[in-house]
Amino acid sequence: MIKRLAVIGVGLIGGSLALALKKNGQVAQVIGYARSEAVRHEALQLGIIDEAAASIADAVQQADMVFVAVPMGAMAAVLAELAPYVNEKTIITDGGSAKQQVIEAAKASLGSLFPNFVPGHPIAGTEKSGPSAAFAELYEAHRVVLTPTSETRHDALEQVQQMWQQVGADVFVMDAEQHDVVLAATSHLPHVLAFNLVGMLAQRDDCEAVLRYAAGGFRDFSRIASSDAIMWRDICLGNREAVLDLLQQYRAGLAQIEAAIRTGDGDYLSTFFNQAKQARDSRFAEPGLTDNSEV
Numbered sequence: 001m002i003k004r005l006a007v008i009g010v011g012l013i014g015g016s017l018a019l020a021l022k023k024n025g026q027v028a029q030v031i032g033y034a035r036s037e038a039v040r041h042e043a044l045q046l047g048i049i050d051e052a053a054a055s056i057a058d059a060v061q062q063a064d065m066v067f068v069a070v071p072m073g074a075m076a077a078v079l080a081e082l083a084p085y086v087n088e089k090t091i092i093t094d095g096g097s098a099k100q101q102v103i104e105a106a107k108a109s110l111g112s113l114f115p116n117f118v119p120g121h122p123i124a125g126t127e128k129s130g131p132s133a134a135f136a137e138l139y140e141a142h143r144v145v146l147t148p149t150s151e152t153r154h155d156a157l158e159q160v161q162q163m164w165q166q167v168g169a170d171v172f173v174m175d176a177e178q179h180d181v182v183l184a185a186t187s188h189l190p191h192v193l194a195f196n197l198v199g200m201l202a203q204r205d206d207c208e209a210v211l212r213y214a215a216g217g218f219r220d221f222s223r224i225a226s227s228d229a230i231m232w233r234d235i236c237l238g239n240r241e242a243v244l245d246l247l248q249q250y251r252a253g254l255a256q257i258e259a260a261i262r263t264g265d266g267d268y269l270s271t272f273f274n275q276a277k278q279a280r281d282s283r284f285a286e287p288g289l290t291d292n293s294e295v
């Protein structure tokens with residue numbers, strides 16, 4: 001049972017954790033902070049938080065658990081701001097989509113309390129953001145990856161693991177570097193591709209006609225291009241190396257497809273498409289990948 005949970009960033013991810021813990025009676029009090037007063041007020045009105053803090057210091061001072069769920073680009077500043085106000089009993093964790101960058105920031109800011117920091121990433125979300133997008137069931141039957149370092153306190157890791165299990169998540173522990181490569185492949189690259197496709201089509205003169213006759217496949221593929229621009233800017237820049245590697249690999253594949261179309265190499269296309277289909281139908285046939293819902 002968490003006595004006082006401080007949520008820094010009360011949007012989809014922070015808000016959903018607060019709602020889920022409250023719903024299950026796993027937290028006595030939630031205090032929330034967001035940069036904008038209007039967002040804090042909204043979170044209070046929606047019952048996501050019990051109290052709105054006027055500063056990060058006020059939010060974390062009495063907390064036994066701190067959950068940081070701000071865009072990746074704001075993580076370092078938030079961690080630096082909270083560091084003087086936490087103590088050896090406070091556990092600090094986060095929900096950032098790439099882990100190595102957050103770990104570096106936490107190490108730089110938290111100093112001797114760095115072992116109290118448990119890096120985390122719920123592999124659950126939608127294309128919506130803000131407190132109004134939060135819902136208590138978001139994490140049920142979804143994966144949460146924790147990427148402790150060699151310095152992470154074992155009891156802190158256990159408590160964060162328990163917190164996520166209490167809201168219905170399956171918790172996995174992974175090395176941060178591996179996490180960033182894996183998530184670049186299945187999440188960061190697809191978002192970049194969707195943004196690029198939709199952005200490209202939006203610039204065409206015949207955009208209206210193109211979209212009017214779009215089929216279900218376009219709706220599926222383009223949904224994630226509705227995601228928050230600042231959040232995805234920060235993820236791309238925060239997981240730079242892995243995203244660039246995958247983009248290069250993707251471009252090489254695309255170039256081969258382009259060459260096959262140009263030269264009329266139908267065998268290449270059918271073989272390659274069939275290999276991808278076989279992979280999607282067998283090895284990728286995981287719950288969440290086979291239905292049409294968001295991750």
Ligand SMILES: NC(=O)C1=CN([C@@H]2O[C@H](COP(=O)(O)OP(=O)(O)OC[C@H]3O[C@@H](n4cnc5c(N)ncnc54)[C@H](O)[C@@H]3O)[C@@H](O)[C@H]2O)C=CC1
Nearest residue numbers: 009010011012013034035069072074096097125126129130
């Ligand atoms: N949206 C998604 O599906 C998922 C997002 N994440 C990660 O979770 C984190 C939060 O994302 P969302 O909840 O979707 O975003 P969101 O936009 O819904 O919420 C972010 C919150 O942070 C606040 N905020 C922004 N800058 C701030 C600052 N400098 N100081 C204090 N508060 C600040 C905003 O007011 C808002 O309350 C991000 O790091 C994102 O990469 C992780 C998994 C899924």
Ligand SMILES: O=C(O)C(=O)Cc1ccc(O)cc1
Nearest residue numbers: 097123124125126127294295
């Ligand atoms: O909306 C979707 O399908 C997502 O992929 C949500 C998502 C966004 C960012 C993450 O780090 C994890 C999950």
